[in-house]
Amino acid sequence: MDFKKLMLVDDEEGVRRFLGLSLMDLGYEVRTAENGRDGLALFDEFHPDIVFTDIKMPVMDGIELLKGIKAQSPDTEVIMITGHGDMDLAIESLKHDASDFITKPINHDVLEFALERARERVSMRRQLREYTENLEKLVDEKTRRIVELERQNAACQVVKGLSDALSDAARSVEAGGELFNELPCLVSIHNRYLEIVAHNTLFEERLGNRVGDNSFDIYSDRTSPGNACPVQKTFQTGKGQRSKETFLSRDGEEIPVTVYTAPIPGKDGEIELVLDISVDMTELKRLKDELLTTQYKYQRLFDEAPCYITVQNPDLSIAEANRRFVEDFGEAAGRPCYTCYKHRDEPCEDCLVKKTIGDGQSRQRETVVTTLSGEQKNMLVQSAPIHDASGAVVQAMEMSTDITEIRRLQDHLTSLGIMLGSMSHGVKGMLTSLDGGIYRLESGLRKGDRERVDAATRTLKAMIGRVKKMVLDILYYAKSRELETERVDAAGFLRDTAAIAGAKAEAAGVAFHTDLPDDLGELDVDTAAMSAALINFLENGVDASEGRQDGRVGFAARREGTGVVVTVSDNGMGMDRETREKIFTLFFSSKGKKGTGIGLFISNQTIERHGGSISVDSAPDKGSTFAITLPGASG
Amino acid sequence: MPKKIMVVDDDPDIVDYLVSVFEDHGYETCRASDGKSAYDVAMAEKPDLITLDIEMPHEWGPRFYRRLTNEAEFSDIPVIVISGLSGIHLAIRRAVATIKKPFDPADVIQIVREALGE
Structure with missing residues (x-):
C-alpha cells in the first residue's frame, strides 16, 4: 500500500529536524514546511498521504492549514501536534476533521502508534471505497439486466395481457370462451430492430412461430426493410398505422388482412415496441355473414x-x-x-x-x-x-x-258429455217404465187381465216414443242440435220465466224487480232452452247479490226495432274485464266450488242459436247488466 | 190381514209397475205422485211400508220423509228408496234399502219381505 509521503509543518526548526529524522527512520519520505502557508503550497506540490502539523504557528496556523487541506483532499490524514494547555485547540481541530493529535514533547511510541492508526484508517477507507464502487457497479449491472428482462417481459405481457383482456371480454359475452379462439386477430409485438418479439396463438397457427424473424418477413410482398412495412413506418413516424396488407401463411397461402399498429413508448419516451393487430378479413367477413344470417333467422322465428x-x-x-x-x-x-x-x-x-x-x-x-x-x-x-x-x-x-279451435272442439265434445250425463237420470226412469210395461203385459196375459194388458200396451207405446225422441236428441247434439222453436207471446213467456227465478231470489233474500210490458210482440223460441238460459242469468244475478246490503236483481224487457231486448241487472259484486271476457267459456266459474262453469256457456250458445246476442256491462263492486237481444218472430 | 205398501213416484208408469208387482205378491197398495200428496195419502191410508222416489215435483222425497216421520205413528215406518239418481244411498239415512232404477222386481219383493219381517 502506498502510504509513504509525509509532510511535517512546524515553526520550530528543531522539531522539524528531530521529528523529521525520526520519521525518515520509520521509512517515510518526509518534506517540511515552517508555517501553514508554506505547508499548503507544499501540499499542492507534494501530495502527501499524511500531514503532521503544529497548531500555533506564525503567518498561518495549523487549524487554517487543516481546513485548506481538507477542502482540497478530505481523505488526507492530518495529525495535529499540540503543546501543553492547547487542549481547546486540539478539540477545535478535531471538529475540522483532523484525524488525530499528539502532544509535545513527542514520545516516539505515541508517534508510531498515531502513524499506525492513520495507516489503518486510510487502508480501511480505500477498501470501503473500492467496495462501494464495486457495489455500485454490481447494482448498475444487475439493474441493466433487470431492465432488459423487464423490457422483454413487458413485450410478452402486452401480448398476453391483450389476449387475456380480449379473452375475458369474449368470455363475458359468450360463456365458454370459444369466441376468442375464433377472433380473427393476429397479434404481434415488434422491437425497434424490426424483429418479432412475441405473438399470440392464432398468429402462430396461421403464420408459424416467427419470434425473432424480421417484421417484414410475414408479408407476402416484402423481402427487405427497404419496402417499409407498417411496423417500420410506426417506428419512423411514431404514429399508429392502418393499412390493408397480405400475409403469407405457414402453408404459403396469402391471407388478406387489415393491419393496425400502435407504438409502445419506453421510459425515455422513445418508441420501444410496436403492437401489431391484424384482422383476417376473410374470416371476419365469414363470421359477420354467419352472425347476420343467425340474427335474421332468429328474428324471423321470433316474428313468424x-x-x-x-x-x-x-x-x-x-x-x-x-x-x-x-x-x-x-x-x-x-x-x-x-x-x-x-x-x-x-x-x-x-x-x-x-x-x-x-x-x-x-x-x-x-x-x-x-x-x-x-x-x-x-x-x-x-x-x-x-x-x-x-x-x-x-x-x-x-x-x-x-287454442281456441281446440277449445271449441273440446266444448262440443264436453257439451255432448254433459247432455248424456244429464239425460242418464231420465234414461233410467224410462228403462224402469219399459220394464214395468213388460212386466204388466206379461202378468196381464198370464192372468187373462185384459185391462192390464191394454194399460201395459199404452205404457210401452208411450215409452218407445220417448226413447225414440231421446235417441234422436242425442243424434241432433252429435251434429248440431236443432232448436224446437214455437211462436210465443214474449211478455207471457218472460213472465213465466220470471216466476221461476223469483222464487230463488226470494229464498236468497234478494229483491226481485220485473218490468215486462204487455206489448213486446212475439218470439220464435225453444221455450225450454231459452227459459233455462234466462234463468241462468237471473240466478247468477241472485248469487252475485246474495248477502249484500239491499241486494237487488232486475228483469226487464223492451221492444227495439223488430226484436226484444231483455236486460238482467244486479247490484252485486260485478266483474273485472278479464272475468267479463271469460264468463262464456266452458268451465269458467267465478264462484269457486259453488259454480260448475257450464251455465253461461250453455246460455250463450242457446242465445246465439236463436240469432240473438249478449252484451255485458259490469264493473267490480258496481254490479252487472246483461242485455240479451232476441230477434222478433219473423213472417 | 195383508200389509199395505205406499208407492211414491212422479212417473205414473213406474207407479203402475210397482203397484202391479206388489199386488201380484198379495200386498195392498196405495199411491202418490209427489211428496205433498204422499203425506195426505199416508195419513188416510196408514201404509206399513213406503217405496219413495227422490226427485219429484213440489216436494222431494227426503223432505216428505222428514215430515212424515215427525208424526208419532210413522216414526218407524220402513222406507225403501227407489231412484234413478246416482249417489243417493245417503239421501235418507234411515232407509231400509236403496234401489237403483231400473230394478229387478224379485229383488224389490225380497227387500220388502225382509223389511216387513215376513
Missing part, C-alpha cells in the same frame, strides 16, 4: 312463430313483442303486459311472468284474451326465464298459443 311472444322486464313492461303480438294487440314495447294484452289497469292475479322472474321456473296456464279487432281467443300461456351471463334471471319470455 304461430304464437304471441313477448319478452318482459321485472316490472312486467314489455321489452320486445313479436310481429303477431303487435298485429293483434298494438305496439307494445314499453307498455305493461297487463295493459296491452289483458286490457287491465293492474297486474293479473297469478301473473306467470312475475312468478317466473321470482324463481326461474317455467309455468303455464290458460286464459282468454281479446284482440284489437275484438276477437276472443283461448290462449295457452307459457312463461320461461331469460338469464344473463351470470345466470341471474333478468327477464322472462311469455309465449301464448292460440
Whole structure:
C-alpha cells in the first residue's frame, strides 16, 4: 500500500529536524514546511498521504492549514501536534476533521502508534471505497439486466395481457370462451430492430412461430426493410398505422388482412415496441355473414312463430313483442303486459311472468284474451326465464298459443258429455217404465187381465216414443242440435220465466224487480232452452247479490226495432274485464266450488242459436247488466 | 190381514209397475205422485211400508220423509228408496234399502219381505 509521503509543518526548526529524522527512520519520505502557508503550497506540490502539523504557528496556523487541506483532499490524514494547555485547540481541530493529535514533547511510541492508526484508517477507507464502487457497479449491472428482462417481459405481457383482456371480454359475452379462439386477430409485438418479439396463438397457427424473424418477413410482398412495412413506418413516424396488407401463411397461402399498429413508448419516451393487430378479413367477413344470417333467422322465428311472444322486464313492461303480438294487440314495447294484452289497469292475479322472474321456473296456464279487432281467443300461456351471463334471471319470455279451435272442439265434445250425463237420470226412469210395461203385459196375459194388458200396451207405446225422441236428441247434439222453436207471446213467456227465478231470489233474500210490458210482440223460441238460459242469468244475478246490503236483481224487457231486448241487472259484486271476457267459456266459474262453469256457456250458445246476442256491462263492486237481444218472430 | 205398501213416484208408469208387482205378491197398495200428496195419502191410508222416489215435483222425497216421520205413528215406518239418481244411498239415512232404477222386481219383493219381517 502506498502510504509513504509525509509532510511535517512546524515553526520550530528543531522539531522539524528531530521529528523529521525520526520519521525518515520509520521509512517515510518526509518534506517540511515552517508555517501553514508554506505547508499548503507544499501540499499542492507534494501530495502527501499524511500531514503532521503544529497548531500555533506564525503567518498561518495549523487549524487554517487543516481546513485548506481538507477542502482540497478530505481523505488526507492530518495529525495535529499540540503543546501543553492547547487542549481547546486540539478539540477545535478535531471538529475540522483532523484525524488525530499528539502532544509535545513527542514520545516516539505515541508517534508510531498515531502513524499506525492513520495507516489503518486510510487502508480501511480505500477498501470501503473500492467496495462501494464495486457495489455500485454490481447494482448498475444487475439493474441493466433487470431492465432488459423487464423490457422483454413487458413485450410478452402486452401480448398476453391483450389476449387475456380480449379473452375475458369474449368470455363475458359468450360463456365458454370459444369466441376468442375464433377472433380473427393476429397479434404481434415488434422491437425497434424490426424483429418479432412475441405473438399470440392464432398468429402462430396461421403464420408459424416467427419470434425473432424480421417484421417484414410475414408479408407476402416484402423481402427487405427497404419496402417499409407498417411496423417500420410506426417506428419512423411514431404514429399508429392502418393499412390493408397480405400475409403469407405457414402453408404459403396469402391471407388478406387489415393491419393496425400502435407504438409502445419506453421510459425515455422513445418508441420501444410496436403492437401489431391484424384482422383476417376473410374470416371476419365469414363470421359477420354467419352472425347476420343467425340474427335474421332468429328474428324471423321470433316474428313468424304461430304464437304471441313477448319478452318482459321485472316490472312486467314489455321489452320486445313479436310481429303477431303487435298485429293483434298494438305496439307494445314499453307498455305493461297487463295493459296491452289483458286490457287491465293492474297486474293479473297469478301473473306467470312475475312468478317466473321470482324463481326461474317455467309455468303455464290458460286464459282468454281479446284482440284489437275484438276477437276472443283461448290462449295457452307459457312463461320461461331469460338469464344473463351470470345466470341471474333478468327477464322472462311469455309465449301464448292460440287454442281456441281446440277449445271449441273440446266444448262440443264436453257439451255432448254433459247432455248424456244429464239425460242418464231420465234414461233410467224410462228403462224402469219399459220394464214395468213388460212386466204388466206379461202378468196381464198370464192372468187373462185384459185391462192390464191394454194399460201395459199404452205404457210401452208411450215409452218407445220417448226413447225414440231421446235417441234422436242425442243424434241432433252429435251434429248440431236443432232448436224446437214455437211462436210465443214474449211478455207471457218472460213472465213465466220470471216466476221461476223469483222464487230463488226470494229464498236468497234478494229483491226481485220485473218490468215486462204487455206489448213486446212475439218470439220464435225453444221455450225450454231459452227459459233455462234466462234463468241462468237471473240466478247468477241472485248469487252475485246474495248477502249484500239491499241486494237487488232486475228483469226487464223492451221492444227495439223488430226484436226484444231483455236486460238482467244486479247490484252485486260485478266483474273485472278479464272475468267479463271469460264468463262464456266452458268451465269458467267465478264462484269457486259453488259454480260448475257450464251455465253461461250453455246460455250463450242457446242465445246465439236463436240469432240473438249478449252484451255485458259490469264493473267490480258496481254490479252487472246483461242485455240479451232476441230477434222478433219473423213472417 | 195383508200389509199395505205406499208407492211414491212422479212417473205414473213406474207407479203402475210397482203397484202391479206388489199386488201380484198379495200386498195392498196405495199411491202418490209427489211428496205433498204422499203425506195426505199416508195419513188416510196408514201404509206399513213406503217405496219413495227422490226427485219429484213440489216436494222431494227426503223432505216428505222428514215430515212424515215427525208424526208419532210413522216414526218407524220402513222406507225403501227407489231412484234413478246416482249417489243417493245417503239421501235418507234411515232407509231400509236403496234401489237403483231400473230394478229387478224379485229383488224389490225380497227387500220388502225382509223389511216387513215376513
